[in-house]
Amino acid sequence: MRADAQKNYDRLLSVARDVVAEQGADASLRDVARKADVGLGTLYRHFPTREALLEALLRTDVDQLTTQAADLEKSSAPEEALLAWLRGVVALTHEYRGATTLLTAALEDADSALHAACVGLHDAGTRLLDRAQAANVARTDIDGTDLFALVASLAWIYDQPSLALRADHLFDVVSSAVLPGQVGSGVN
Missing domain, CATH: 1.10.10.60 (Homeodomain-like)
Incomplete structure (x- = not known):
């Protein structure tokens, strides 16, 4: 160039x-x-396209979260790793308000500029969830796609001005439902 x-x-x-x-x-x-x-x-x-611009903006952050997930797999307890990943992904999707819809759609659209990044993020979360489930600290009736959907719903909550004061509390509720006995600390 x-x-x-x-x-x-x-x-x-x-x-x-x-x-x-x-x-x-x-x-x-x-x-x-x-x-x-x-x-x-x-x-x-x-x-x-708008999607190409958003992909370029998100790429670095998504790659960092994917790398962080691999590091967390090796260095943290399963529940801590999953909670840290969940907190990071929700923070990312909140930083780019409205990107959640694009990220969710791109997961299923192989032609999307965001597809590879979304698949990588989804797979990283799935590995952390599987690890937590194997350690008997996470619910076993959810999978990586459910986890991705929960991230999307949490990001939506953080994006709503009328719910902003409740967002950290609701993050804790959702994360403790995924990891029974764990209390998160919100996204901030």
């Missing part, structure tokens, strides 16, 4: 991170381009 194109790409990602944090996943791409001081055509050359 040419130096000027790389500069535009980096600038678009930086600005998009701020705009999406402020406006959510449905943020105006026109606002992103304007605030990055590039034309809309430049934005679309780098990111042909």
Whole structure:
């Protein structure tokens, strides 16, 4: 990539991170381009779809969570590992308000720019859940897809201004249902 194109790409990602944090996943791409001081055509050359832009924004964070899950598998008790992963994924989906719908849909859509990242995140959570179930500290009547759905529902709760004061409590309720006897500490 040419130096000027790389500069535009980096600038678009930086600005998009701020705009999406402020406006959510449905943020105006026109606002992103304007605030990055590039034309809309430049934005679309780098990111042909909203999903492609969100994938680029999420990729680093999702990769970190997937790597963290592998590290937690080796270094933490099963319930602590699963709770830390759950807390991290909910925080990520809350940071990118509205991305939960895209992430959930992308899990089943192999053509989605977000598919590989979502599958990796889902598989990491499934491994942690399986490990906790094998240690008899997690419910055995749920699977990785159920866990992913619970993450989506928790992210939705955190995104609702009218429920914001209850979100940490509800995180604790859900996490203690997945890991009976455990009390989470919210997402913050």
